[in-house]
Amino acid sequence: MQNEDQEILEKFKQESTRQLGFNLLIRKYQKRVYWLARKMVIDHDDANDIAQEVFIKIWFHLEEFRSESGLFTWIYRIASNECLRVLKKKRQRFFLPIGDVEAELIGKVESGHHFDGDEIQKKLQLAILQLPEKQRLVFNMKYFEEITYEEMSTILGTSVGALKASYHHAVQKIQKHLEIQERI
């Protein structure tokens, strides 16, 4: 994986192979970036906008990438920030409190147009949407993508300890939410 990233970076650095390098990068990371966004915004169009914006940013800033962290973590950092920025913009545009944006996302899951999982999947998604945005991001990365805390620490710029605590709190909240839903 590292070698492949290295090859992409080398191709990108040279003017003659820049386009090829970028194409390889898109092919390698487009799905991961899209799915990270889709889990956060639920809506396909919003996720597509985020993914496109992420790759445009990568195109314009890849030369500044210093290889101090892995290419994957660097891309994920851009994608995470873009997801949070879009959600924040949604709130600002409609002057909505946090709860209202989440209510909109819950509505999208419940409507069935943007989500067609079974009943357990749906319950889990609805429970996840109760979490604050950053905690949701941490939960999604750990639970669905199995990203290590160390990698997450580089992506989100937070300590490993804080991320563990955040994830454990998220799990507890989800468990509690599911229990309440069971009783209803």
Place this chain on the structure above:
Amino acid sequence: MNIDDFPKQNFGEPKLPADFFENQFQSILGKTLELENWNIAGTRNIESCFPVPEGYWPGMEDGIRTRINPVPKTRLVFSRKWQLATVATTIIIFASSIFYFQNAMNQNKDTWSAKLNTASNEELMASVDLDKSEVQDLTLLMVVKSLPDSDLNFFFGKLNTKEIEDALDESTLIENFNDLDFN
């Protein structure tokens, strides 16, 4: 008074359950592991639950490429701005010219219609320098007023006062009057 002056008290050994710390540690560890490994069977493959339009992935690649490759964004913005500015200017010039000509025509028409409608026989006679006896009372006014607005505009719209006075001179009037049947 020094702190050493206080009598030292022996509180004895704290009474904790046997292996309290060990159990506490095990409990925390157990809880942490439980949270860390918590999962609901069959829910990790969430991606299959989000529908994606057919042919989306190749399309996405193309979408990104077309956004970064073709005409530089700034040029695109400028050319669009210029296009908009050109269209707006053309519309403004076109609308202004229509408004100007319509206004000019109306003004002309209003001026002559108003003048002719309010002019007395004497004024009309005086303006064409005719003797009252040469033309019957009301005849000139009747003739002029009987003309429809479009004709008034046609006859008088493009003429200045001097030209109208010339046009309405004695001979012309008499000729015209001879052609008209007032009965």
